[in-house]
Amino acid sequence: MQSRTGKSLTSAFPEIVAAFRALSPKRFVLDGELAMPTENGFSFDGLVNRLRIGSARLALEARDSPAMYIAFDMLANSENLLGSSFRLRRKTLERFFENSVPRSSSLYLGVALCMGKVP
Secondary structure, eight states: OOOSSSSSSSGGOOHHHHHHHHHSSSOOOOEEEEEOTTTTEEEEHHHHHHHHOOHHHHHHHHHHSOOOOEEEEEESSBBTTSSHHOOOOHHHHHHHHHOOOOOTTTEEEOOOOSSSSSO
């Protein structure tokens, strides 16, 4: 798991890593966003703070304030999908969630905002 700048986020979000590792198939590439739900919406500060927490407190933070991953695109499964249309990638992502992601997971399928051509 990495940021869009290539920084590894794996150690800061063990609950998300565990959710991905529990899936079958084992090889896929998703594009999405980490989110930290709160009573009042989502906390960007919570995400940033998670990157600064030492390993001693990390397990407590992951338990008490779990993050979630919202997927909105599938870039690869058994094949590279980058050359495919968004519509096909979205259908592939939806099938992936239907067949591979349990409802109790901290992984969520994001809403498709644009299924047609962008003006």
